[in-house]
Amino acid sequence: MNLxxxxxxxxxxxxxxxxxxxxGWEMPLExxxxxxxxxxxxxxxxxxxxxxxxxxxxxxxxxxxxxFLNGCLTNDLDxxxxxxxxxxxxxxxxxxxxxxxxxxxxxxxxxxxxxxxANTAAVVERLQATAPAxxxxxxxxxxxxxxxxxxxxxxxxxxxxxLPTDHDYMSFAxxxxxxxxxxxxxxxxxGERGYELVVPSDGAVAVxxxxxxxxxxxxxxxxxxxxxxxxxxEMGYPLHGHELSLxxxxxxxxxxxxVGWRKPTFWGKEALEKQRAGKTVRTLxxxxxxxxxxxxxxxxxxxxxxxxxxxxxxxxxxPTLRQGIALALLEPGVEDGTTVTVDVRGRQEAFTVNRPPFxxxxxxEA
Numbered sequence: 148m149n150l151x152x153x154x155x156x157x158x159x160x161x162x163x164x165x166x167x168x169x170x171g172w173e174m175p176l177e178x179x180x181x182x183x184x185x186x187x188x189x190x191x192x193x194x195x196x197x198x199x200x201x202x203x204x205x206x207x208x209x210x211x212x213x214x215f216l217n218g219c220l221t222n223d224l225d226x227x228x229x230x231x232x233x234x235x236x237x238x239x240x241x242x243x244x245x246x247x248x249x250x251x252x253x254x255x256x257x258x259x260x261x262x263x264x265a266n267t268a269a270v271v272e273r274l275q276a277t278a279p280a281x282x283x284x285x286x287x288x289x290x291x292x293x294x295x296x297x298x299x300x301x302x303x304x305x306x307x308x309x310l311p312t313d314h315d316y317m318s319f320a321x322x323x324x325x326x327x328x329x330x331x332x333x334x335x336x337x338g339e340r341g342y343e344l345v346v347p348s349d350g351a352v353a354v355x356x357x358x359x360x361x362x363x364x365x366x367x368x369x370x371x372x373x374x375x376x377x378x379x380x381e382m383g384y385p386l387h388g389h390e391l392s393l394x395x396x397x398x399x400x401x402x403x404x405x406v407g408w409r410k411p412t413f414w415g416k417e418a419l420e421k422q423r424a425g426k427t428v429r430t431l432x433x434x435x436x437x438x439x440x441x442x443x444x445x446x447x448x449x450x451x452x453x454x455x456x457x458x459x460x461x462x463x464x465x466p467t468l469r470q471g472i473a474l475a476l477l478e479p480g481v482e483d484g485t486t487v488t489v490d491v492r493g494r495q496e497a498f499t500v501n502r503p504p505f506x507x508x509x510x511x512e513a
Contacts, residue, residue: 153200154292154351162369170264172201175371186374187466190337191506194298195370196358199336199343200351203248203267204291205260207274209282213255219277219414220250221397223407229254232317232332234405236397237262237270238415242422243393244400246270247385249334251319261293261345263387273414292351296358297341297378299509300365305331305342307361312342316511325353336375338382338508380463383433383474383503389444389460390431390474398422399476401431429457429476433503434487436471440496442489448475448498449488456481459489467506471496474503 150173153159159166163179175198177183189195207216217224222235229252237245246266251259262270267288274284296304302312310322310331319332327350335341346354359367376386385391385400397406398419406419422428434442442462450456462473473489477500481487485500 151201153198154348155198155200155355158352158355159198159369164369164371167372169372170201172264174198174201175369177371177373178369181368183371183373183377184466186368186370187377189366189368190298190339190370190374190378191467192299193366194296194300194304194362195368195374196355196362197295197297197370197375198292198355199295199375200292200348201264202293203260203262203264203270204287204345205262205267205271205274206285206287207258207260207278207282208256208285210256211279212258212282213252215278215282216250216258216274217407217410218412219274220248221406221413221415221419222250223410224250224252224258226407227252230318230320232319232334234317236391236402236405237273238397238413238419239393240415240418242396242398242415242418244387244391244396245273245393247387247391247402247405251330251332266387290348292346292348292354294344294346294351294355294358295335295337295341296344296362297335297337297370298339300362301339301341303365304358304362304367308357310342325350325357327354329354335510336384337378338384338504338506338510339378340509340512376461377463377466380461380472380474381465381467381504381506382508383505385431385474386461395476396422396428399428399430426479429478431460432475432477432481433501433505434459434473434475434489434498435468435501435505437486437497437499439471440489440491440494440498441471442473442491442496442498446489446491448477449490451486451488456487465505471498472505473498
């Protein structure tokens with residue numbers, strides 16, 4: 148398989164990164180000199196820099212672009228104004244999740260989308276097949292890099308670069324670093340205050356170097372996808388392919404807050420409304436280990452009598468809590484506080500059902 152490389156690939160190799168396949172890209176899993184635990188700690192306590200250039204990019208442009216997308220994607224773009232970003236989902240007619248993505252509303256005639264790496268082509272193709280005359284949907288996957296500056300000291304790093312930090316959560320503004328024009332969006336996937344920098348691919352190395360230099364005084368660390376996964380799991384954030392898929396709807400993943408239920412139409416609306424009203428599908432819950440068990444995806448969750456309740460979608464050791472945590476799709480009616488068991492390598496380990504996040508988020512703090 149020919150894997151795609153980020154514009155920052157040489158920087159990762161130079162930092163001794165352990166590389167792994169993700170969504171068709173070869174991306175850093177962790178770096179030499181600390182690994183996942185040190186990188187996770189840096190983001191929770193100071194600041195980390197992630198290369199997430201594997202994420203997709205697409206542009207929807209033309210008169211009525213916003214209205215067109217609003218009839219396709221789940222969330223309601225009428226809830227936000229220009230300069231704001233919105234988490235939303237692209238579903239099929241059966242309510243399955245083609246992808247979850249961020250929509251940057253530039254104007255009513257121009258919306259920039261950031262889907263997941265492996266699903267970019269599918270999202271673009273669906274939109275292109277539906278777009279009316281006058282609306283153009285362009286795949287810009289390779290045209291831009293995305294750098295995520297995440298952690299309680301992220302403001303200090305951006306301010307040292309002369310970048311804006313005074314905009315609200317889920318809003319974006321323009322800036323310039325090392326002669327490169329970029330977009331600064333106050334978003335992230337870690338639960339900490341942070342920003343994502345969208346920069347043309349040919350300027351990615353210059354911006355990466357400038358951020359690392361500016362963050363040196365604050366203990367900045369390059370962080371890989373391993374820490375990104377432990378951080379997002381502590382927050383209970385869904386990952387497509389685990390908590391969302393063509394078989395797992397937004398209702399099942401408990402992200403109904405990202406669905407504009409009052410909109411007249413969007414892809415999958417009828418099927419999702421039936422799931423929401425019926426309350427018979429498995430839904431996403433959190434599990435916290437009572438002992439030393441470390442859960443992994445695919446493990447079965449049972450009640451104390453041995454009857455199956457569901458399956459783990461994501462599981463890991465929480466570096467913050469120092470215990471095992473998991474996200475799992477469980478049968479309806481399982482209450483928070485219930486003790487369940489998980490077969491962890493032949494041992495029946497006890498877990499407590501709860502509602503994520505497992506760690507208090509700081510994304511919205513002023």
